[in-house]
Amino acid sequence: MGVGRRMKKQGPPPPLDEATISMIKKRKAAEADAKAEGGKKRRKAEVEPAQGNKKLKTKVNGAAVNGKEKKLNGASVPAKVSKAEKKKKTVQKPIVPEPESEDEDDDGWGSGSAPDLDDLMADEFGDLDGVSDGSENSMLEKDDDDEDDNVEKFDEGSVFDSDEEDHPREKMFSDDDESDAEEKLTAANIEGLSRKLDEQRELEEEEARQEMQDSAMQTNIAGERPDIFGDVDSAAKAGVAPSMQLLRTRITDTLRVLGDMKSLGQPDKSRADYMQLLLDDFCTYYGYNSHLAEKLMSLFTPMEAFAFFEANEAPRPVVIRTNTLRTNRRTLAQALINRGVVLEPVGKWSKVGLQVFESAVPLGATPEYLAGHYILQAASSFLPVMALAPQPGERILDMASAPGGKTTYISALMRNTGVVLANDASKPRAKGLIGNIHRLGCQNVIVCNYDAREAFPKILGGFDRILLDAPCTGTGVISKDPSVKTNKTERDFLAIPHMQKQLLLAAIDSTDHHSKTGGYIVYSTCSVTVEENEQVVQYVLRKRPNVKLVDTGLGSFGSEGFISYMGKKFDEKMRLTRRYFPHRENVDGFFVCKLKKTGPSPAGKTDNAVANGAATNGSKADSTNAGESEEEVIDKTPITDEDGLLGEEDNFGPFNEDEDAELIARGERNRLRRKGLNPKAVLGKQTKKADKRDDQAPSASAKEDGSAEEAKSTVKNSKKSKKEKEKNKTDSQPTQSNSEPSTSSPGSKKAKKGKKGPK
Ligand SMILES: C[S@@+](CC[C@H](N)C(=O)[O-])C[C@H]1O[C@@H](n2cnc3c(N)ncnc32)[C@H](O)[C@@H]1O
Numbered sequence: 075m076g077v078g079r080r081m082k083k084q085g086p087p088p089p090l091d092e093a094t095i096s097m098i099k100k101r102k103a104a105e106a107d108a109k110a111e112g113g114k115k116r117r118k119a120e121v122e123p124a125q126g127n128k129k130l131k132t133k134v135n136g137a138a139v140n141g142k143e144k145k146l147n148g149a150s151v152p153a154k155v156s157k158a159e160k161k162k163k164t165v166q167k168p169i170v171p172e173p174e175s176e177d178e179d180d181d182g183w184g185s186g187s188a189p190d191l192d193d194l195m196a197d198e199f200g201d202l203d204g205v206s207d208g209s210e211n212s213m214l215e216k217d218d219d220d221e222d223d224n225v226e227k228f229d230e231g232s233v234f235d236s237d238e239e240d241h242p243r244e245k246m247f248s249d250d251d252e253s254d255a256e257e258k259l260t261a262a263n264i265e266g267l268s269r270k271l272d273e274q275r276e277l278e279e280e281e282a283r284q285e286m287q288d289s290a291m292q293t294n295i296a297g298e299r300p301d302i303f304g305d306v307d308s309a310a311k312a313g314v315a316p317s318m319q320l321l322r323t324r325i326t327d328t329l330r331v332l333g334d335m336k337s338l339g340q341p342d343k344s345r346a347d348y349m350q351l352l353l354d355d356f357c358t359y360y361g362y363n364s365h366l367a368e369k370l371m372s373l374f375t376p377m378e379a380f381a382f383f384e385a386n387e388a389p390r391p392v393v394i395r396t397n398t399l400r401t402n403r404r405t406l407a408q409a410l411i412n413r414g415v416v417l418e419p420v421g422k423w424s425k426v427g428l429q430v431f432e433s434a435v436p437l438g439a440t441p442e443y444l445a446g447h448y449i450l451q452a453a454s455s456f457l458p459v460m461a462l463a464p465q466p467g468e469r470i471l472d473m474a475s476a477p478g479g480k481t482t483y484i485s486a487l488m489r490n491t492g493v494v495l496a497n498d499a500s501k502p503r504a505k506g507l508i509g510n511i512h513r514l515g516c517q518n519v520i521v522c523n524y525d526a527r528e529a530f531p532k533i534l535g536g537f538d539r540i541l542l543d544a545p546c547t548g549t550g551v552i553s554k555d556p557s558v559k560t561n562k563t564e565r566d567f568l569a570i571p572h573m574q575k576q577l578l579l580a581a582i583d584s585t586d587h588h589s590k591t592g593g594y595i596v597y598s599t600c601s602v603t604v605e606e607n608e609q610v611v612q613y614v615l616r617k618r619p620n621v622k623l624v625d626t627g628l629g630s631f632g633s634e635g636f637i638s639y640m641g642k643k644f645d646e647k648m649r650l651t652r653r654y655f656p657h658r659e660n661v662d663g664f665f666v667c668k669l670k671k672t673g674p675s676p677a678g679k680t681d682n683a684v685a686n687g688a689a690t691n692g693s694k695a696d697s698t699n700a701g702e703s704e705e706e707v708i709d710k711t712p713i714t715d716e717d718g719l720l721g722e723e724d725n726f727g728p729f730n731e732d733e734d735a736e737l738i739a740r741g742e743r744n745r746l747r748r749k750g751l752n753p754k755a756v757l758g759k760q761t762k763k764a765d766k767r768d769d770q771a772p773s774a775s776a777k778e779d780g781s782a783e784e785a786k787s788t789v790k791n792s793k794k795s796k797k798e799k800e801k802n803k804t805d806s807q808p809t810q811s812n813s814e815p816s817t818s819s820p821g822s823k824k825a826k827k828g829k830k831g832p833k
Contacts, residue, residue: 381657473540595621
């Protein structure tokens with residue numbers, strides 16, 4: 075697909091750049107001071123600039139942790155502060171009171187899925203005025219002229235000053251009515267700004283170079299090869315743990331050596347020795363377990379790994395998403411500015427995101443928040459929904475949706491039309507989801523509470539688009555949840571991708587490849603590991619030749635997915651997937667992939683269940699032989715007649731009640747086994763009860779209707795009892811530890827009845 079018109083015009087969206095922001099604010103503060111001297115009065119939003127600035131200066135944000143006290147083994151040691159970092163600390167940084175939003179429990183896990191199910195993902199939103207026709211890669215192409223213009227104006231507005239008079243932010247948010255002159259002026263400002271930024275960046279780079287040299291002079295006794303291993307040995311001999319300062323120096327020295335092994339490396343040490351030392355030092359300095367640190371290091375060059383670990387020590391910018399079902403961004407921004415919130419548009423790539431720098435009020439308790447005008451959401455969480463590009467009137471499944479950041483964004487983009495089925499395996503989290511849906515006024519959402527691997531497409535399928543924002547290890551959101559550094563084990567990196575594969579296969583099989591507007595699946599995680607991203611996608615590409623990778627439509631923001639990793643080769647088209655990193659784009663680490671379903675899932679495939687992480691590809695007979703460890707794929711793509719038309723009465727094609735019953739029963743037996751229960755023991759009781767009912771029912775009807783009727787009724791009631799049995803089974807579905815599928819949810823009833831599907 076080609077690059078969109080907006081894309082051509084504006085280029086790729088820039089990363090959220092703290093340096094830019096600091097720079098803008100510094101410059102504006104200077105201008106405002108000059109104005110103040112001129113005797114002008116300041117507006118309320120800038121009432122306490124001195125105090126505000128002081129606060130900003132003392133807060134550490136951005137990527138650097140240097141200069142902060144770092145804790146290690148209970149000891150608190152100040153880290154070394156570089157010149158460049160010192161300089162960074164003196165510039166303004168965004169600060170906001172801790173959001174009280176329910177959307178901020180972010181670790182990539184769902185309660186239904188894995189260990190730590192209680193600490194979960196943060197909310198996520200985005201706006202999608204740019205959402206397009208639903209065709210691949212069309213999001214950026216679809217905007218009409220007005221939209222393009224509006225976006226430009228928002229961007230222009232990003233050069234603003236909270237201290238300025240004359241409501242400068244009105245200009246910034248003036249969507250439709252800015253003059254050309256203003257545009258030119260702002261363009262000129264931007265030019266000047268970017269020149270200054272370049273200068274500043276050069277200065278910082280120079281300082282960083284200088285720091286490396288200073289460090290080299292300190293540690294390089296002979297003026298050539300630093301004796302890094304000598305430090306390690308002497309610390310070990312003395313029996314003391316290295317100080318944080320020493321560790322940091324050693325890390326920079328090791329990086330320097332790795333950058334020029336030939337002239338700086340010790341002759342008796344190999345590159346592997348230095349890499350091992352670096353890994354150990356990263357683990358100690360940043361507090362990771364070695365398995366995870368090694369995994370993360372393998373994604374980058376040593377220098378970039380350092381930047382990644384550093385970025386995980388600082389919070390990402392606070393972002394809110396305007397709920398366009400209730401308001402528009404300009405109105406919201408003005409309302410919040412009036413409450414003392416300092417903010418600006420999040421970037422060119424979104425028309426609903428606002429980055430908040432400072433707030434005099436808790437963002438999770440403003441009247442606007444309570445009225446559902448916005449939701450707190452990480453910027454990167456906008457992206458999967460933008461890639462999904464939901465269209466009004468469609469049927470969309472959000473497979474793992476709680477607490478609903480993306481669901482509510484989807485709903486808003488659909489302008490409350492069509493249907494969004496929002497599922498989550500965790501009942502407590504589903505409650506939060508319902509809260510958000512109500513607060514934000516989403517009227518096209520149905521909530522259900524199933525293990526998606528079991529429910530889709532068995533209960534319902536044929537969706538136009540499906541979002542699978544999968545439960546994951548959360549390695550992209552370590553700054554939000556540092557416990558990931560130590561609590562994710564080797565086992566997690568096998569078990570979680572295993573579940574992700576199952577979920578993605580279920581998503582594919584639940585998509586309608588005939589959909590006139592869609593037929594798309596978006597897979598996303600807030601993890602950066604290859605096991606949870608490219609490897610999962612590669613797996614499903616192999617298992618489902620009826621899907622292909624397509625462009626996400628997210629432009630060049632972020633980086634391409636890997637096409638090879640540690641000797642493994644992936645599909646060339648894996649480049650179409652997008653990766654986002656905290657140290658590159660200053661957003662949470664994220665992965666977004668878009669698939670297009672091109673045909674029904676191949677008949678005879680029986681491998682929806684992924685056997686112990688290994689690919690399984692048995693026939694139906696194999697599946698039977700293998701007991702019930704594998705489950706049959708049911709592709710609920712509407713079945714068309716010879717003319718390609720859908721039957722009027724049953725859009726999902728013929729259904730076999732008995733077959734369905736057997737499938738559901740099999741799923742239930744598997745579920746019980748996974749819980750360590752004996753299906754025979756548990757289900758036996760239910761069967762006996764149901765049999766009793768069977769025995770009683772026919773005789774009662776026989777009394778009334780006579781023997782002919784009795785025979786009829788026996789058949790009818792045995793069918794009924796079968797259904798009851800299934801209902802009982804569903805009622806007792808425990809699935810995962812803290813997941814209690816609710817049969818009272820709209821989805822469950824609908825699902826049983828709705829075999830014909832809403833289409
Ligand atoms: C990354 S979070 C989803 C965040 C959500 N999309 C949002 O934007 O607010 C992953 C979710 O998957 C849910 N989950 C875990 N296992 C699941 C399963 N087997 N079926 C459905 N949902 C599951 C978790 O309860 C969790 O809420």
